[in-house]
Amino acid sequence: MTTLPVPRNLAELQTPAPLVDAAILAANLARMAQAWPGERLRPHVKAHKCTELARHQRGSGHPGFTCATIREVEGMVAAGLGQDLLLANEVLDASRLGALVAAGARVTVAVDSPATVHAAQRAGLREVLVDVNVGLPRCGCAPDDAGSLAELARGAGLEVRGVMGYEGHTMMVGDRDDRARQVAKSMALLEQAHGAVGGPVRSAGGTGSWDLNASATELQAGSYALMDTAYAAIGVPFGPALSILATVISVSPKGWAVADCGLKALGMDHGNPSLPDSSAVWYCSDEHVVFGPPAGGSLPKVGDQVRVLPAHVDPTVAYHERLYLTEGDRVLEAWPVDLRGW
């Protein structure tokens, strides 16, 4: 790892560099905290993998967090943010989580099968949520099996805090009414399972259902903090806090420019990134984004800096070592992306 002093302005940054606009981030955190205050929001750290950003979310009033990997849980505990962590995923070897619990952290894990219940028990975990399939073909037991799984877990000495069910298949439904209907249908399944399971928690939702999910006792949203163009396209009202600063390294007289933000600096599963001035992005290769001029506009010059807006925030951030908090052209702080890996 290169350890460099934090540059003071954008012109000094080695590109590609992920920038977080401090004002947009603060507005996103405030808007969400108003709708889902305190414990009602359990911010998902997978969307930023950054304990400094999580600290700001805690500063917005949210004491508990959602994690997707064991490493994320470990890193949050190491940062002093282990008051109430949910690993919203199934694990077969939970020994590292058990060690955290033995050392005093509060870690709840999702279970959806006898094997995952036994893994939690073996590792010395104390608390679980029954993960229920609410329509997304991924993890989660059938709603009808949730009660017996809870019984199995309680028989194994585990505290069952309730249920979780992620309506992920609804997040990107473009039509808002349709999205609302599908969210409600998923939550009806989760409520049915919750009735059989008991416990105070019904954990669900994400940025796409933040103002549609009327059922979750706690929302697991993550993308709202930094945002991406895919969520922006469905009209959620959080601002684009994240952009990747890039340098134009080549311009062709034939009508394209190349900047040094390639697909190793971007999650590509939601497609190409965008440029704020609506330049047409042609394609990305490992270390390059190639783009044409915006409609009626012209190409930048070699050496110019441009900002690239990622299509999917989570896998974008996971490529970078640090996020730079910015205000205009000033760099305020450098935040390690310290929750990467597994």
Next chain:
Amino acid sequence: MTTLPVPRNLAELQTPAPLVDAAILAANLARMAQAWPGERLRPHVKAHKCTELARHQRGSGHPGFTCATIREVEGMVAAGLGQDLLLANEVLDASRLGALVAAGARVTVAVDSPATVHAAQRAGLREVLVDVNVGLPRCGCAPDDAGSLAELARGAGLEVRGVMGYEGHTMMVGDRDDRARQVAKSMALLEQAHGAVGGPVRSAGGTGSWDLNASATELQAGSYALMDTAYAAIGVPFGPALSILATVISVSPKGWAVADCGLKALGMDHGNPSLPDSSAVWYCSDEHVVFGPPAGGSLPKVGDQVRVLPAHVDPTVAYHERLYLTEGDRVLEAWPVDLRGW
């Protein structure tokens, strides 16, 4: 970073974990070294970002390497592999490269504009290649401008070692005859430029043109060492050395399984990964790959380990901290992926 002792077998690995089959890697390196021996191959480290793997490539006879980022150049020098490094990319701030040259490393950089020539000069670099556009709409000057750019560079006191021109647009052309024709067309442009530029080097090519490019004095291939399903699909005869080990964490009675190798463990720009038994991959999310059973076969069980074959090696490796060299179920060594970042 978690520092763990190297596990001795696959069952002990935290998944997802990138595995490198030692025998397949050795066969790939040997096959390429036979066709492009010694200095005729300049292996591209961007495909693995791992100095230990580069050391094996040097052991196969290749003293020089190709890099895509400043960090890759720095890491190779730090690992004692700085005998002859080409940064096959344009940079506007070359000061970190200049520091390496001042300390005794040999670093050649690509230039395609007066601005990049001046950047190299300012930074104290001594050697450049003129990067020529040979058909891929990306970097590189027009073939007709190569001679005057070389003149400018020489006037600035730089040694011009020759030209480079990456025929990247031809790499994935499925039909071999068509690929051959397109490679030849690109190399005719590069030869024309080379005539105007002079110098001993005509650097070009990649894994997709390894047995078609009859013009390059040195080949810049990288993917051949570890391979991926996209290159396998066009029939290049290198074996799948890289796979990602994953654990099945959930199986649905409705007919799908979920393993813990998601899109943050895979480059997704070439599409979904594959499973060796031809199970149908449905989709990936951040930490999950969801798949159905293979034709006529059945799903694995919760807790089983499966291997996932990435579609694009370069952005896959860039997500991981280390590669595990394996022989069957044994883990031989752990190699840091130490060239990540910028």
